Amino acid sequence: MWITVGSLAAWVWLLLGQGFFWRTDVRLPSRTPPGEWPSVAIVVPARDEAQVLPSSLPSLLAQDYPGRAEIFLVDDGSTDGTGALARSLADGRGGLPLTVDSPGEPPPGWTGKLWAVRHGMALARARTDAEFLLLTDADIAHAPDSLRELVAAARSGGLDLVSQMARLRVASFWERLVVPAFVYFFSQLYPFRWVNRPGARTAAAAGGCVLLRREAAERAGVPDSIRQAVIDDVSLARAVKRSGGRIWLGLAERVDSVRPYPGLAPLWRMVSRSAYAQLRHNPLLLAGTVAGMAVLYLAPPVAVLAGALTGDAVTLAAGAAAWAVMTGTYVPMLRYYRQSPALAPLLPFTGLLYLLMTVDSAVQHYRGRGAAWKGRTYARPEAAP
Known part of the structure; x- marks a missing residue:
């Protein structure tokens, strides 16, 4: 129950306090043609x-x-x-x-x-x-x-x-x-x-x-x-x-x-090749990211299921509310991509995929195959000559 309440609080914060990231109206700013066009x-x-x-x-x-x-x-x-x-x-x-x-x-x-x-x-x-x-x-x-x-x-x-x-x-x-x-x-x-x-x-x-x-x-x-x-x-x-x-x-x-x-494989490679680099190859950041994504994206649907099965009304309501806020913030992006809003409730499943891609990025890094793209593999910045 407390994990779910925390997830709901996090989604309310993301909705209102994270720069309105979910809005898709940030387009090229107002502009006028210059008098002389530069090279x-x-x-x-x-x-x-x-x-x-x-x-x-x-x-x-x-x-x-x-x-x-x-x-x-x-x-x-x-x-x-x-x-x-x-x-x-x-x-x-x-x-x-x-x-x-x-x-x-x-x-x-x-x-x-x-x-x-x-x-x-x-x-x-x-x-x-x-x-x-x-x-x-x-x-x-x-x-x-x-x-x-x-x-x-x-x-x-x-x-x-x-x-x-x-x-x-x-x-x-x-x-x-x-x-x-x-x-x-x-x-x-x-x-x-x-x-x-x-x-x-x-x-x-x-x-x-x-x-x-x-x-x-x-x-x-x-x-x-x-x-x-x-x-x-x-x-x-x-x-x-x-x-x-x-x-x-x-x-x-x-x-x-x-x-x-x-297919899923090329998309997986696109994300996993740089996900661990985004976390600066830091195991603690990886652990925090995995925990954070689990609380944000996986806890709400799990809470809805658990609340319905056990009759825990608070857990059910908090999970449903968090899932609803999550879904609502995703709808504008789906509309920008001309996709059906019906895909929005599936964001927890997509979040799970990204969580697994991030973990796989770390695994490939420690196997010496991290940041691989089109036949090249790059070392950690501090390890490069």
Whole structure:
């Protein structure tokens, strides 16, 4: 009974005191077109992305941007012809100019993505005088006015970093069950309103779509200062905010991920590869997280069942109330993803999946297979040379 009452109290706090994380109305801030459009370099790190490039790269090539913009796609050791495919997609199409290059294998202490980003930024410095860098993943498709709207928002608000959480693909059963919850949990950890408050310590970004002022990147020393980061988007935002930069994060309207997750296994890998890194590889934080998730997501339905079977009205009522608040906070995210609100009561089951993914992330780490992605495994930051 007391665990359930504690769960209900926690959900009331999350509802009212966690930056209204459950609301989905944080979109690009008000903006006006600048008098003169600044130059932009678009940096796309890509490793074995031949499957998704035909759906994403043409959207960048077709950007309707009034100023100068150039794309630098960095082939990070792909074995599936990613670089050649990118060149063929650009040939004869017109639109923004595309440069495809490869930096070779990352040196010790660097993640592959950040090494590729560093190389792309160096190419941009050598070729352009870009005021802004658009860091976007190879699986992200942009509406034709995406770059224009991002730059207008940054210029209008005096922002050094503008990031949109791309709308992830939701088509298969497991995507409908897991993907909206992924963004829901992210916003619970990093409430967008707190991120966007200049004086707040909370900092985060969504790595699929980050417009970064070049001067702010140089002031923060990125990507070199975060070269070991597995969760590179959050680390980038923290570095920019610590150095005095103004950042903004919100949900996207016309920026979409085209990467498919047809089954549970790829979704599991996506979450588990970085979950323990999020906990700083700390066993105590892992234990606290597992206990906290159990109290928040598992206790309410268990209490409803136990209260109904034993006739304990207090436990039943507290469990039902906690489950109802949990369900209500999840409905806006399901609507944002155009999914039925009927999926909201299933959040405890999804929470259990994420709890198991987090534990599996720790297990893989101690087996020496933690933070593995596309053939690379990264050591703990303090263990890296």
